[in-house]
Amino acid sequence: MIRVATFDELDPKLVKDLCKILYQAFAVGAEHAGVVTPPSGMNEPWDAHRLIKEAPKVSAFQDDKILYVTSRKLLPRKLATGEVPTFGMSQYNGQRAVVSFAHIKNPNENVKQVARYALQELGHAWGLHHCLDPRCAMYPHWTPSYPNGDASFCVFCRETSEQKIRLAKS
Amino acid sequence: MAETTAPPAAPPPPNIKLAVGDRVVYPNQGLCKVTGIDTKEVAGQKLTMVSLLREEDGAKVMVPEAKVGAIGVRKVSSGAEVEKVLDFVRSDSDKASLDWKARARTNVERMATGGLLGLAEVVKGLQVLSELRPLPTKERELYNDARHLLVAEISASLNILECDAEDTVDALLFPVGKERPKRTAEEFRALAGGDDDELGLDGDLMGGGLEDEGGEEEPQEPAEGGEEAAEGEEGEEKKPAAKKEKKPKVSREAATQPQEPLKKSVISDVDVTLPQASPIITEPIKRKRGRPPKPKPEGPPPEPKKRGRPPKPKPEGPPPEPKKRGRPPKVAK
Numbered sequence: 001m002i003r004v005a006t007f008d009e010l011d012p013k014l015v016k017d018l019c020k021i022l023y024q025a026f027a028v029g030a031e032h033a034g035v036v037t038p039p040s041g042m043n044e045p046w047d048a049h050r051l052i053k054e055a056p057k058v059s060a061f062q063d064d065k066i067l068y069v070t071s072r073k074l075l076p077r078k079l080a081t082g083e084v085p086t087f088g089m090s091q092y093n094g095q096r097a098v099v100s101f102a103h104i105k106n107p108n109e110n111v112k113q114v115a116r117y118a119l120q121e122l123g124h125a126w127g128l129h130h131c132l133d134p135r136c137a138m139y140p141h142w143t144p145s146y147p148n149g150d151a152s153f154c155v156f157c158r159e160t161s162e163q164k165i166r167l168a169k170s
Numbered sequence: 171m172a173e174t175t176a177p178p179a180a181p182p183p184p185n186i187k188l189a190v191g192d193r194v195v196y197p198n199q200g201l202c203k204v205t206g207i208d209t210k211e212v213a214g215q216k217l218t219m220v221s222l223l224r225e226e227d228g229a230k231v232m233v234p235e236a237k238v239g240a241i242g243v244r245k246v247s248s249g250a251e252v253e254k255v256l257d258f259v260r261s262d263s264d265k266a267s268l269d270w271k272a273r274a275r276t277n278v279e280r281m282a283t284g285g286l287l288g289l290a291e292v293v294k295g296l297q298v299l300s301e302l303r304p305l306p307t308k309e310r311e312l313y314n315d316a317r318h319l320l321v322a323e324i325s326a327s328l329n330i331l332e333c334d335a336e337d338t339v340d341a342l343l344f345p346v347g348k349e350r351p352k353r354t355a356e357e358f359r360a361l362a363g364g365d366d367d368e369l370g371l372d373g374d375l376m377g378g379g380l381e382d383e384g385g386e387e388e389p390q391e392p393a394e395g396g397e398e399a400a401e402g403e404e405g406e407e408k409k410p411a412a413k414k415e416k417k418p419k420v421s422r423e424a425a426t427q428p429q430e431p432l433k434k435s436v437i438s439d440v441d442v443t444l445p446q447a448s449p450i451i452t453e454p455i456k457r458k459r460g461r462p463p464k465p466k467p468e469g470p471p472p473e474p475k476k477r478g479r480p481p482k483p484k485p486e487g488p489p490p491e492p493k494k495r496g497r498p499p500k501v502a503k
Contacts, residue, residue, distance in 0.1 A: 049331070079338045080328065081256055084346055092332035093226070124333060129317050130340050132300045132310075140337075140344040156310050 002026065002122065003033035005058045007070040011108050018069070021115040021151050022122065025137075028165060033058045036068070045073035048089035052096050063168040065125050066096050067118060073102040085142050087117050090124035097121035104147070115151035117141060123157065126164045131157050186238060186245060188220055193326060197242040197282045198315075200322050201225045207235065226322070247286040252327045255290045259342045266295035268358050273299075277312055286323055292316040297343050301353040
């Protein structure tokens with residue numbers, strides 16, 4: 001099950017459509033778990049590391065995934081090889097993932113674009129790595145062509161995610 | 171990288187001293203934690219066994235202490251080693267071999283014994299190859315496994331989250347704000363020293379890969395192999411066994427020449443022996459694909475056949491009276 005928690009009051013249609021796309025992609029139920037308050041003392045752009053660690057708990061089973069959605073900007077991460085933009089973050093093989101759609105214009109009309117970013121973070125939460133196929137949602141999201149793609153996986157990533165979900169359920 | 175000769179056998183790595191609580195890397199398995207070192211009696215022999223716990227899923231492995239080095243168990247790479255690996259990933263030097271057999275062999279070897287740099291070489295090599303053409307399924311899996319092990323070890327070494335470790339590598343492989351470059355076969359050819367024909371490029375490009383490993387023992391027919399490599403598309407097509415025994419077609423000119431020492435040339439992943447002066451090598455014959463056209467018959471074209479059942483011959487004489495239908499009239503007694 002995917003629990004979608006939001007840090008802001010979002011358009012219910014946006015959340016509903018997002019849940020629908022997530023359900024289609026993972027073949028796992030997705031539902032809105034309500035609005036949660038962000039950790040105290042956070043200034044925009046938010047630190048994704050802190051957000052993922054300190055986000056309030058959402059009731060979920062052990063094999064459930066929790067996706068926190070926000071319309072706020074996330075702080076770019078400084079890595080050993082340079083700075084990368086952060087549109088989301090995830091605990092690999094963990095339970096929590098966070099995604100931001102601050103960089104997307106008219107998110108209510110571009111639900112698929114929001115869902116593409118969400119798919120990537122949830123994919124990481126299920127243990128998927130970045131993909132080589134530019135059409136796949138697991139392709140690195142900082143490439144210019146990424147937002148234009150569909151909210152779906154390539155065959156390899158879809159099969160891998162199905163396998164991981166099956167293993168998690170058993 | 172075109173691997174034509176097998177690398178010299180490396181000396182067995184020295185055994186490492188392990189203690190309970192150490193984090194080690196088990197080749198092809200990933201990060202493990204040493205949970206115990208005990209002496210056990212196995213088949214009458216007393217062996218010191220090292221118990222390892224795979225961090226990813228908690229699987230337990232027991233290894234004889236004497237074989238730890240030979241198996242390839244090693245300590246987690248240091249920060250300096252990770253820096254070297256990132257420098258390697260940053261460089262534009264490594265191109266995977268286009269010979270899929272050599273590539274598969276090298277990659278498996280790198281995964282098992284190559285350490286962190288070996289993993290990076292597999293990832294980088296297949297990544298560059300994917301910029302030329304999509305990877306076959308088996309290699310895609312290998313790429314994923316190598317990437318998984320690489321990310322896990324970098325994460326453990328630099329003590330960062332796995333998502334940050336993956337983005338650290340991918341910031342080099344997929345530069346921020348840029349699309350991946352498209353590679354051309356010429357780049358790979360140049361790497362092999364310009365021996366275009368020896369790469370078996372055309373055959374390899376047509377979906378050759380690890381899936382076709384079953385065809386390893388099926389050499390292609392010798393003479394037509396060269397032609398097919400020139401044609402491009404038929405390079406990896408498997409021919410029926412009967413066709414393989416065909417004698418090579420050599421032109422009369424070449425046949426009359428004295429036999430020269432045979433030269434080995436590699437065409438589409440298999441060694442083929444051909445005469446040196448063979449016209450197949452010097453200038454490939456361009457053949458049209460498919461069945462040759464039927465020779466046109468001489469003379470006027472025959473009349474087109476009428477379709478359907480031929481008409482019945484008409485009987486001679488007067489036509490028979492039509493049979494009366496119904497019950498015959500009663501005869502009065």
